[in-house]
Amino acid sequence: MIIHDERVAIPFEEYGIKIPQSDRGSMVLQALRQNKDLANHEEQWRYTGPLPLIGPADLERVHNHEYVRALFEDPEPAMLTTYELLDKNGNYHRYDPADAARPLAELSGRAQANAAGTCLAAERALDNGFCFFLGGGMHHATAEGGRGFCPVNDMVVAVRRLQAAGRIARAWIVDVDAHKGDGTAALCLDDPDTSTLSIHMARGWPLDRPSRNADGCLHPSFIPSTVDIPIEQGGEAHYLPALAHGLELLLSIDGRRPPDLAVVVDGSDAYEHDELPSASRLRLSRDQMLQRDLLVYEFLTTLDVPQAWVMAGGYGPRCAEVYVQFLETILARRLG
Numbered sequence: 001m002i003i004h005d006e007r008v009a010i011p012f013e014e015y016g017i018k019i020p021q022s023d024r025g026s027m028v029l030q031a032l033r034q035n036k037d038l039a040n041h042e043e044q045w046r047y048t049g050p051l052p053l054i055g056p057a058d059l060e061r062v063h064n065h066e067y068v069r070a071l072f073e074d075p076e077p078a079m080l081t082t083y084e085l086l087d088k089n090g091n092y093h094r095y096d097p098a099d100a101a102r103p104l105a106e107l108s109g110r111a112q113a114n115a116a117g118t119c120l121a122a123e124r125a126l127d128n129g130f131c132f133f134l135g136g137g138m139h140h141a142t143a144e145g146g147r148g149f150c151p152v153n154d155m156v157v158a159v160r161r162l163q164a165a166g167r168i169a170r171a172w173i174v175d176v177d178a179h180k181g182d183g184t185a186a187l188c189l190d191d192p193d194t195s196t197l198s199i200h201m202a203r204g205w206p207l208d209r210p211s212r213n214a215d216g217c218l219h220p221s222f223i224p225s226t227v228d229i230p231i232e233q234g235g236e237a238h239y240l241p242a243l244a245h246g247l248e249l250l251l252s253i254d255g256r257r258p259p260d261l262a263v264v265v266d267g268s269d270a271y272e273h274d275e276l277p278s279a280s281r282l283r284l285s286r287d288q289m290l291q292r293d294l295l296v297y298e299f300l301t302t303l304d305v306p307q308a309w310v311m312a313g314g315y316g317p318r319c320a321e322v323y324v325q326f327l328e329t330i331l332a333r334r335l336g
């Protein structure tokens with residue numbers, strides 16, 4: 001089952017923001033519709049109903065009250081911070097209001113739609129075993145607020161919403177985006193019911209800073225996931241074996257008890273053709289990207305764990321290829 005929503009697909013250029021992220025979700029959906037084996041069965045693989053309503057109570061299970069209130073009442077300052085649109089002198093950086101067709105504050109609604117899509121994907125995964133949301137994956141957001149282009153942590157919102165509803169007890173968040181899932185790790189550090197795995201670039205953003213702040217506290221980017229797998233530059237050949245080992249380790253740490261749900265943060269910025277400079281230290285080939293996704297999918301399928309997948313990072317026009325090749329493979333299998 002695939003979920004696509006127009007609100008999460010609005011390009012950043014319409015907000016006057018220069019982040020090279022195209023409308024990936026629509027590109028993926030269009031490519032799937034052009035697949036002759038899928039084109040005639042769209043009603044079997046595409047969800048076309050509404051997204052659930054996400055309110056402050058859903059977000060406050062994850063983010064602090066002041067930040068959630070700002071998101072609903074006065075989001076523009078939070079968006080300037082989250083999307084890093086001010087330089088250290090307070091001048092606009094990669095943002096020009098004169099180029100904007102939409103107000104910056106509208107990005108809060110876009111973030112809520114992303115969270116709603118991930119919540120729905122998690123619900124559908126429980127019903128059907130697998131669901132992919134063409135959005136979401138905002139893994140850098142912490143309890144205090146948004147950062148790194150991530151206004152809310154939609155994965156943790158979805159997990160805690162289902163836990164609050166009594167539909168699941170334990171969850172995994174498996175993050176294969178090129179950047180460390182640091183916000184997710186920080187949010188789940190003291191959560192015994194949510195285990196996290198992150199495989200990511202060993203250096204560069206968000207790890208290119210001292211690990212401790214001036215007050216001696218650990219910076220959020222250095223808070224450990226349950227399993228962290230840092231990959232050094234040039235280490236692409238080790239990536240797939242390291243991921244396979246990491247997944248086994250996660251299962252072992254959890255006492256070999258599979259969770260009730262896994263959310264997979266399927267960033268495509270580890271692809272060699274991704275265009276974001278801060279993701280350039282990891283350059284997996286197209287086939288390695290497919291093997292990566294199938295490794296996670298098959299590991300979870302073997303354990304009979306319902307899996308909700310979200311897009312996360314992916315920059316430039318070629319990132320859609322990564323999702324298309326995976327979804328064509330999976331949908332062909334699942335639809336028989």
Ligand SMILES: [Zn+2]
Binds near residue numbers: 177
């Ligand atoms: Zn990323």
